[in-house]
Amino acid sequence: MRAKLGRTIGVGWFAIALALLAGGQVNAPAADMKLQAFLLWGTDDSKPPEGKDYKPVQLDVRQKLKDLPLKWTNWFEVRHKDIGVVQGATSPVPISEKCQLNVTRGIGPELEVTLIGKGKEVVRRKQALPKGEMLVLGGNAPNSTAWLVVLKRLE
Amino acid sequence: MMHNEEEAIDLSQEAWVKGWQRLRQFQGESSFGTWMTRIVINLCLDQLRKHKRQRTESIEAMDEESGGVERQMPVVMVNPTAGLERGELRQRIDRALGQLSYEHRTVLVLHEFEEMEYKEIAKTMGCSIGTVMSRLFYARRKLAVLLADLKKQDSV
Amino acid sequence: MDHDEQLKLQAFLDGELPEGEAREAAEWVARDREAAAMLEELRHTREALAGFETGTQLPESREFFWSKVQREIQRRETPAPEPARAPLFTVLRRFLVPASALALVFAATVMVIRPAGPLGGTAGTEIETALSDSGAFTYRDYSAGTTLVWLTYPADNEDAESDEIGTLE
Numbered sequence: 517m518r519a520k521l522g523r524t525i526g527v528g529w530f531a532i533a534l535a536l537l538a539g540g541q542v543n544a545p546a547a548d549m550k551l552q553a554f555l556l557w558g559t560d561d562s563k564p565p566e567g568k569d570y571k572p573v574q575l576d577v578r579q580k581l582k583d584l585p586l587k588w589t590n591w592f593e594v595r596h597k598d599i600g601v602v603q604g605a606t607s608p609v610p611i612s613e614k615c616q617l618n619v620t621r622g623i624g625p626e627l628e629v630t631l632i633g634k635g636k637e638v639v640r641r642k643q644a645l646p647k648g649e650m651l652v653l654g655g656n657a658p659n660s661t662a663w664l665v666v667l668k669r670l671e
Numbered sequence: 672m673m674h675n676e677e678e679a680i681d682l683s684q685e686a687w688v689k690g691w692q693r694l695r696q697f698q699g700e701s702s703f704g705t706w707m708t709r710i711v712i713n714l715c716l717d718q719l720r721k722h723k724r725q726r727t728e729s730i731e732a733m734d735e736e737s738g739g740v741e742r743q744m745p746v747v748m749v750n751p752t753a754g755l756e757r758g759e760l761r762q763r764i765d766r767a768l769g770q771l772s773y774e775h776r777t778v779l780v781l782h783e784f785e786e787m788e789y790k791e792i793a794k795t796m797g798c799s800i801g802t803v804m805s806r807l808f809y810a811r812r813k814l815a816v817l818l819a820d821l822k823k824q825d826s827v
Numbered sequence: 828m829d830h831d832e833q834l835k836l837q838a839f840l841d842g843e844l845p846e847g848e849a850r851e852a853a854e855w856v857a858r859d860r861e862a863a864a865m866l867e868e869l870r871h872t873r874e875a876l877a878g879f880e881t882g883t884q885l886p887e888s889r890e891f892f893w894s895k896v897q898r899e900i901q902r903r904e905t906p907a908p909e910p911a912r913a914p915l916f917t918v919l920r921r922f923l924v925p926a927s928a929l930a931l932v933f934a935a936t937v938m939v940i941r942p943a944g945p946l947g948g949t950a951g952t953e954i955e956t957a958l959s960d961s962g963a964f965t966y967r968d969y970s971a972g973t974t975l976v977w978l979t980y981p982a983d984n985e986d987a988e989s990d991e992i993g994t995l996e
Contacts, residue, residue: 587893652973
């Protein structure tokens, strides 16, 4: 009796597993991929220059920046935009007066990110960006400071 | 010395880390730059020895120690680098240096670029002054022949 | 010319001979054409190497180079974290329902939910194209899930006109 019950339970689990596998390749509908883009300014000074309304950087972003081999002690948020990108489409994200980020969504977590400065393509990066991960583009700025463009995929 | 950019960068960074860790040992007997250079050189030599253990010695490499090979190389009469622009000369020298064994390249680098005397090189490489002199002579002769060959190839 | 004589010529060129021997070597070179030719070759090689290393540029920016050094120093000076305790799974193993059936269901569920990649479920490719003269290089922190692409555009030096992005406005 006990053995028969055990076998039934086992078959039951197996059936559920098979049903799920058969349904297998049905993916969730292609919803918007939610991203956040930040323009950050890096410096060893404790505060931004006079007259600049820069904000503190989000904690999770700040913590991830700490793990990168970047020497600047403080980061400030210059601008922040929330983006939704649909599969196969390109979203232009103005970063500054002269700078723009084009984000094109591929299949699944794949993105192609192009940084455009003064109308010229500066760099193009193609990679997967799973939930919670960040792509950081950066370079030096005057007076030993730095700029970062951070693209974060939201959970 | 390494003839590999990536390795050279890694070793130079490692040297700075080691310099930081050993800062208390720096007594000011030499300049700080000289002290750091020694650290870098030693790291490079350690790494090169590791590479060497993975390679087999060529007959040529063994023969040159006894001064046999370079005697057979004819003297290069014409200056093989005359009339070359800086960039082109740098490229040729780089190619030629890449064809030397690590011992010969190291001796050449330490003498020509670090301006170390024979006895300093001997101490750094852990070999005799005679070996340093032989290796340096072989390296120079080999380089002259390689540069002359490159000049011939390019003019064809 | 034997090997010792060749080495003596070299030592003469390098200023490694004592004064008396150096004078003898100079006289020998003046009267012996073979010695003079050999010395000339050695001199050409030495001149070719002079200045070879000047103007060599690092592929990384100075800041990036020093950042890595600083990070490595900090890593070595930070005490190692305590080893993780045994995973919960090991502890709870004896409490799991028929393990094979449950594992099969779990695997099936994961396969269904995970979106298919561009090549039927394999990891996406990473391609980076540096355009213009940006000279980009990449650093990847796998544990934090962060990719850094560092550009040498605009120029490194403080005087450079870096207003393309640097003004940040």
